[in-house]
Amino acid sequence: MATRHQARTAVVGLLYAYDLGNENIAKFSDEILEEDKIRNKQRDFSHDLFDGTIENLEMLDAEIEKHLTDWDYDAIGRVEKAILRLGAYEILVAKTDRAIIINEAVELAKSLADEKSPQFINGVLDAIGK
Template identity: 60%
Template structure:
């Protein structure tokens, strides 16, 4: 059985594809999650995260942009942006902030660039304090 971490990792992949302009990815979410063996409660969790993030992407991006010290949202790599968007959605949705931030950092260590964990930690810390 898949874990919540695996569900989040799959959602980050979906958000990454969405960010790169593949907005039609939403039509294939079920098949993609099935291929990754994300089923039952974890599938429901992943669908809620993906759909919630996409539906609230403007609000999430506003929150993200408001905490950037310098630069623009376009300066953030797509993987890092996908991790941040998911984490911000979860924080705004009321999930445990410490767990959300820890998961985002761990996933960034696995999926993103070397400097990403520190950047993501700093930005999400500002979001959760706001």
């Protein structure tokens, strides 16, 4: 059975594809999640995260941008944006424990983004959560 971390990893991939302009990615999400062996409760969890993030995208982007220091929002990499959007959604909307979400986001950044991303993502999400 897939873990929540694996589910979040898949959601970052879906958000990344969405950000690239594939707005129909939701139609294929079940197939993508199945390919990653994300089933049952974790599939439902993944759908909730993806759908909730997309539904709140404008607010999440504004919140992320508000907490950037010395960064232009448009200069942030797409993977980093996906991780930040997911983390911001879980902190602000889903009301998941902030420390857990920041840790998850940092771990996602370590495995999916460049070496400076974990520290950047930690700082932004920490500011959002306060």
